[in-house]
Structure formats: C-alpha cells, structure tokens
Amino acid sequence: MTDSKRPPSPRVIEKTEAEWKSSLSPEEYYILREKGTERAFTGEYWDHFEPGHYVCRGCGTPLFKSLEKFESHCGWPSFFSSAHGDSIEEIEDRTHGMVRTEVVCKKCGGHLGHVFNDGPAPTGIRYCINSPSIRFEPSENLKPKS
Numbered sequence: 001m002t003d004s005k006r007p008p009s010p011r012v013i014e015k016t017e018a019e020w021k022s023s024l025s026p027e028e029y030y031i032l033r034e035k036g037t038e039r040a041f042t043g044e045y046w047d048h049f050e051p052g053h054y055v056c057r058g059c060g061t062p063l064f065k066s067l068e069k070f071e072s073h074c075g076w077p078s079f080f081s082s083a084h085g086d087s088i089e090e091i092e093d094r095t096h097g098m099v100r101t102e103v104v105c106k107k108c109g110g111h112l113g114h115v116f117n118d119g120p121a122p123t124g125i126r127y128c129i130n131s132p133s134i135r136f137e138p139s140e141n142l143k144p145k146s
C-alpha cells in the first residue's frame with residue numbers, strides 16, 4: 001500500500017471530460033471517469049480465462065496478465081498480482097462508509113476497481129477490477145505450457 005496522503009501523481013494522458021466522453025462508451029465513461037462499479041457477474045471478463053494481456057481501456061497501458069487472473073467467485077475479474085504494477089496507483093477511498101484502496105491507471109487516472117487483502121498465495125492480495133475498465137488482448141505467448 002502506498003502513502004495515502006501523497007497527492008495523485010500527474011497523469012501522462014490528460015483529456016477533458018468531453019474528450020473522454022467522446023472516446024469511451026457510456027458504460028466505460030461511467031466506470032473509468034465517474035468511478036462506477038459494474039454489477040457482479042454481468043461483466044465481460046469475470047469468467048474469462050484466455051491467455052493474453054489486459055490493458056487499460058482508457059489509454060491502452062498493459063495492466064495485468066492472464067496468468068495473474070484467478071477465479072475469485074466474487075463476480076468481477078480478479079488478479080493476485082500485476083506484472084505491470086508500475087502502471088497502477090493505489091488511492092485511499094473513504095466513500096460509502098468504508099475504507100478501501102482504490103486502484104487507478106497511473107497514466108490516465110482511469111478508475112479500475114479496488115485492491116483487497118484477501119487474495120490467494122503467494123501475494124495474499126486481490127485486485128477486483130471492472131470489466132469495462134480493461135480490454136483483453138490475446139497472446140499465444142502467455143499460453144500455459146502443457
């Protein structure tokens with residue numbers, strides 16, 4: 001967890017809200033820019049386990065690999081680590097009467113989801129991510145060796 005008192009780092013990608021609105025679908029805009037949450041078990045990726053990369057839907061930055069994804073039964077795409085952890089920023093979130101840790105894309109500031117301390121070994125963490133925040137890009141190189 002990073003120091004929550006630190007202000008968010010400057011974004012590499014800065015767009016006006018109007019620009020975001022025209023480049024994202026209404027659902028993507030609601031989640032990425034207004035910090036919305038998709039309904040559990042309704043998203044594109046909660047039970048998606050093909051080999052590949054998950055990139056930020058706001059700016060295309062690689063965020064997670066399929067090998068880091070696990071079945072969490074929570075209804076959202078869940079990852080136990082991020083090979084691209086440098087691309088993700090953690091921010092303390094005190095909305096809804098809870099203290100949680102929000103995760104955003106460092107480059108564009110897009111809301112991804114939250115990170116919890118109830119993940120599986122070896123990391124013990126669970127990135128709980130909204131499907132509309134990420135886009136899957138298949139990669140044959142990430143196929144598990146059989």
Ligand SMILES: [Zn+2]
Nearest residue numbers: 056059105108
């Ligand atoms: Zn982004």
